[in-house]
Amino acid sequence: MTDTGDAATILPRPDFTATFPGPFPASLHGDHTERQLLGWLEEYPLLPSAEARSVLVNITSHGASRTFPTADPDDLVLFAELLLWLTAFDDVHGEGNAAGAPAILVDGTAELMLVLAGGSPPSLMNPFPAALYSLLARCRARTGPAAYLRLAASLRDTLMALVWEAHHVTEPERVALATYLQMRPHTVFVRTIIAAAEIVLDYELADAQRALAAVRHLENAGANLAGWVNDLASYEREAARGPMQPLSLPTLLRARHGGNLEEAFARASGMCENEAAVARQWIISLASDPSRTLTTHARALEDIVRSFIWHTSHARYQGPKCGREPGPTA
């Protein structure tokens, strides 16, 4: 075991046995999804090495199968490809690699913005815009205008958040905790996953339902939790890269409240457990609603939260680092 591994055994971690007890349901189509993703990466070579491809495809397919365990095979594959695309973009162009040269990330995201804005089909020479163009066309064909536009909006927000992150990653302690807490859902992709739920599971909240306090509180709690559990899971491997501290919740809690890393982890774990209790409360509340759309949404959020919790116990967090850890699969 490495030193990092040893350290992981002593830092406090959140306990979700009261709020999100396992085992978590998984789709029967995980293996099918994995094979499809490998084929898709032949068409769009987003990742440089065969090993990176294999690891990311495995994690993404099984993560996606826990995010939407009841999805049809085709929908699950589409969602998994979208998640793989996001994670690969962040691995290749995001935080770590962008730290020294945010202008390159800005150019990359601007190119993707043009695809999102519906411009001409991008050259196949650059696989990220080309793959996004294909993904968006398939999402658009599968749903109504508003659901598609919400998904595309969440992708734009993530791109902007990654650019923001790249401009701060060399001096994380200068980021205000409140700002970080607002940005984090967008860098962990959970808002895109929430937006994708309505497309993948074929339901659509009415505007009045979307505006319900219960829906907003549940989505916010799930979105916060996603980023925080990911931060706790990835902190030590990001810190091992050095020399600066990671732009991550424990870093910002120490900057705000002082104390050592163990205290920051204890504080963050408490935040996670509280937020999990909030999420559970609203899931229970919405799951008994007479509206089938609302119960479906509550169950989708439950599975999304589970997938983020699940991924922190995945081997990717136990072994050597193979990329960044955004999304439920990383």
Next chain:
Amino acid sequence: MTDTGDAATILPRPDFTATFPGPFPASLHGDHTERQLLGWLEEYPLLPSAEARSVLVNITSHGASRTFPTADPDDLVLFAELLLWLTAFDDVHGEGNAAGAPAILVDGTAELMLVLAGGSPPSLMNPFPAALYSLLARCRARTGPAAYLRLAASLRDTLMALVWEAHHVTEPERVALATYLQMRPHTVFVRTIIAAAEIVLDYELADAQRALAAVRHLENAGANLAGWVNDLASYEREAARGPMQPLSLPTLLRARHGGNLEEAFARASGMCENEAAVARQWIISLASDPSRTLTTHARALEDIVRSFIWHTSHARYQGPKCGREPGPTA
């Protein structure tokens, strides 16, 4: 007259008398809009000086009244406020001021992204997020989900484009012409204006109509034309700021094709005239369509193009510089 003014008399300019002959219609509510904008800026002090406020309000109100000459007074005011907000943000945070420190612009746009993403109401301490929050709420109340989401998407695209621009403004000659041509509609706000048309004039294209070649070609021609006429109008004042050349069509045409500034202006003017002919062709084609929605859209695009042409002859371009020149009012 200044030297810049003298130079303006000899550089070639596009001739739109065959494609968009004046005079252009204007709303009767221009003066009302101007008074409303002045009151709005009391609530949201976006601009530092009384003089800047007065100039921008005058230009914006009369520009907006030419963009949507048939709009109801309330709709026209809302649109003018949105346009004023965009122009003021660009004046205060954009290109010129962001050149030395794009990270500050990135933070400003990230804050706005959070508002667009529907987070908590922003503090009233910072007028740009607070004003955007109010504008979005009023737009959302006035239209359906998809039209609102399209407007919000165009604003996100503009923010990303302004960030892209800020990262390139110190070395404009390194930007590829093709990239510039794709980004320019987003920095000149014309895509937001096109998205606003459906809200301001209360119509909505069906998806199949939006996908029509005639609609896409007309929108693209109008969007290109907007950026190019603005570049020709603002070039000399931006160049006078020095030391580098402006990130503007003439600069990139010289980098691509060589030649002097006069030749670049002649080439750009030819591009404008060709694009105006394309726009006119599709306006004629759509204006005779049996669908009232399509004829309304064609007329809206005609007025949008007129507003961009109109603003190049405004006093703001003849006198001393009072800010950047994005949008039809600048």
